[in-house]
Amino acid sequence: MALPPRRDADPDPNRARRRALGLLARREHSRAELLAKLVRSGHGRAEAERAVEELGGQDLVSDARFAEAFIRSRIERGGGPLRIRRDLESRGVESSVVGRLLDPDDEEWETRARGAREKRFGAALPAGRSEAARQARFLLARGFTHRQVRRAIEETGRE
Numbered sequence: 612m613a614l615p616p617r618r619d620a621d622p623d624p625n626r627a628r629r630r631a632l633g634l635l636a637r638r639e640h641s642r643a644e645l646l647a648k649l650v651r652s653g654h655g656r657a658e659a660e661r662a663v664e665e666l667g668g669q670d671l672v673s674d675a676r677f678a679e680a681f682i683r684s685r686i687e688r689g690g691g692p693l694r695i696r697r698d699l700e701s702r703g704v705e706s707s708v709v710g711r712l713l714d715p716d717d718e719e720w721e722t723r724a725r726g727a728r729e730k731r732f733g734a735a736l737p738a739g740r741s742e743a744a745r746q747a748r749f750l751l752a753r754g755f756t757h758r759q760v761r762r763a764i765e766e767t768g769r770e
Contacts (some may be wrong), residue, residue, distance in 0.1 A: 626654070626658075627649050627654040627658045627659050627661070627662035628662040628665060628666065630649060630652060630654065630662075631645055631649060631659075631662050631663065631666055631672070632666070632671070634648055635666070635671060635672060638680075639673075639676055639677040639680045639681075640672060640677060641672075641674050641677045641678075641699075641702045641703045641704050642663055642667060642672055642674055642703060643702060643703020643704075644677075644702050644703060645663050645666075645672055646659050646660060646663050647703075649662065649663070674703075674704045674705065674708050675708055675711075675712070677702075677704065678699055678704050678708055678709060678712050678713075679712060681695070681698070681699060681702075682695055682699075682712060682713060685698070686723065689723070689726070689727040689730065689753060690753055690754050691720065691723070691724065691727075691750070691753045691754030691755030691756070691759065692713055692714075692715035692717075692720055692754060692755070692756070693715060693754040693755065693756060694752075694753060694754020695713060695754060696709050696713055696715070696754075697754070699713075715756060720755065720756070720759050721758075721759050721762045721763065721766075723755075724750055724753075724755045724759040724760060724762070724763035725762075725763040725766065727750060727753055727755075727763075728746055728749070728750060728763045728764065731746075731749060732746055732749075736764075737764060743764050746764055747760050747761075747764060750763060750764075
């Protein structure tokens with residue numbers, strides 16, 4: 612009587628690669644994100660690492676490409692540079708990659724902060740300190756810097 616195959620011995624060495632390709636077909640993933648998903652779905656760590664490394668060598672998985680798509684997506688949602696950076700780093704993208712793609716000192720962020728503020732609260736300046744504080748908390752939670760928030764609140768409607 613033949614013994615059933617061991618659970619940790621995968622008869623198909625390309626199973627993790629196929630799973631990874633399926634995940635990448637839906638959207639970009641960081642290397643760390645893809646590795647974690649493969650391990651969570653039952654692939655051995657070594658098998659998952661091998662698949663991610665192979666796909667990375669073929670430029671099918673790229674942290675830089677993932678970060679570019681992620682940044683575009685978060686900007687469209689009204690996110691600020693600090694929160695976007697934190698979210699990328701929590702997904703395993705290295706700080707050096709994030710630093711090349713995301714400049715929190717770019718003046719365009721002030722325009723985006725104003726746009727996010729106006730979309731949520733309207734074009735009129737805050738009427739009083741408590742309203743200004745409420746709007747500032749909103750923008751800070753979105754990931755804008757203190758400077759960007761201050762300018763968005765002080766300069767709204769003055770252009």
